[in-house]
Amino acid sequence: MKELGLVSKLPINRFTDFGAYLQLESGEEVLLPQGYLKGEERENDELEVFVYTDSEDRPVAVTTRPIALLDExxxxxxxxxxxxxxxxxxxxxxxxxxxxxxxxxxxxxxxxxxxxxxxxxxxxxxxxxxxxxDFIYPAPKDYEPGIQVEGLIFDKTDLGYKVLLEDRYEGLVYANEVFQPLEIGEQRTLYVKKRRDDGKIDLQLLPTGREKYEEGAERILKILEERKFLPLHDKSDPEEIKKVLSMSKKHFKQCIGQLYKAREIKILEDGIAFAD
Known part of the structure; x- marks a missing residue:
């Protein structure tokens, strides 16, 4: 059955008390149970459905899309x-x-x-x-430091978070470089830090260089707009900075340095605020 495991647009052949029978490309029919019908469908209407097998191994269609399709x-x-x-x-x-x-x-x-x-x-x-x-390949050499990628976070180890890239390459975000919540199953924009000799990719959450500090600086300014004052400074506990801003103390100090030079903020003994 060509449609098995995929989302397809199939026409309605006929209705029964159990639902609607849709026509497969082979000419056979597959049942879309009554619970998936809105009541406004007509014969020959095309419906977008996912086809799999039910508990008795009979082909069945549903309008719900699963987490992954065939080969995904x-x-x-x-x-x-x-x-x-x-x-x-x-x-x-x-x-x-x-x-x-x-x-x-x-x-x-x-x-x-x-x-x-x-x-x-x-x-x-x-x-x-x-x-x-069994399905992982060495990443190509064009995975150069700094490029932006989309990844699926799929496991957490003592070393860090494992990431699937393009369904075939493996990356890692090191635990000591994570300063914001990450969830297993989350699709995330990441940045290449290094391509290792084994073809796996070291990743980071923020862009490298000046862009990194600009992103963090924007976060600080946004919070200052809401609170007017932020009780964080260069002697603050690193865990408190991480809790409030989801960044490391080193990153925080770099960001406030940039904002101070740009005359966006003033640095006080007990925190930071907008410049007068």
């Missing part, structure tokens, strides 16, 4: 781990099974994992795989 990656929570695999919440009534043979590591209920949606061609069912290392 997504971060999903493990709802249940059994003797034969883990059932993942991917946003649909029927959970996605990651069979034991497709587990990259042991999984635990309630934890989130990077999952690739695949087809088990023996059964023609959609399954998941967490063996992301």
């Amino acid at each position: 990656w997504g971060v999903m929570e493990a709802k249940e781990v059994t003797s034969f695999g883990a059932f993942m919440d991917w946003g649909l009534p029927k959970d996605l099974l990651v069979p034991n043979a497709e587990m990259g590591k042991n999984m635990e209920p309630g934890k989130k994992y990077l999952v690739k949606v695949c087809v088990d061609y023996r059964t023609n069912r959609l399954i998941g795989s967490t063996k992301h290392k």
Whole structure:
């Protein structure tokens, strides 16, 4: 079935008490259950649906889009781990099974994992795989320091946050360089710090050079507009600065230095305020 695991626009062939039957490219039909109909549809109307198999392995269409389509990656929570695999919440009534043979590591209920949606061609069912290392390639050399990239944050380790780039490259944001909240499963704009010899990418949250300080300076000015005074200075505790501004003490000092030179702020003994 060509439409399996994908979002497709399919025409309505006919209605029944159970819902609407949509026509596949092969000429066969797939049921869109009654609960997904608005009541205003007519025969021959085209509906955008996702096609997968229900709990009895019958093809079924839904108007809900899952976390990931066929051959895509997504971060999903493990709802249940059994003797034969883990059932993942991917946003649909029927959970996605990651069979034991497709587990990259042991999984635990309630934890989130990077999952690739695949087809088990023996059964023609959609399954998941967490063996992301089998699909990772060395990043090309044009990943140069400073370029902006989009990444999916998929794991946290003692070293930092692992990031998937372009569905095929792996990056890392070091834990000691994170000064704002990051969430597993978050899509994030990041900046290349370095391409390592193994083809993996060191990443950072802010642009390098002058742009970095300008972004932080804008954040300080915005907070000053709201509060008029910010009780932070070069002797403030680094954790307090991180809590208020989501930046390191070093970054804070660089930003207020820039703002002071630009005569935007005045530096007082107990904090900073707008210049007179």
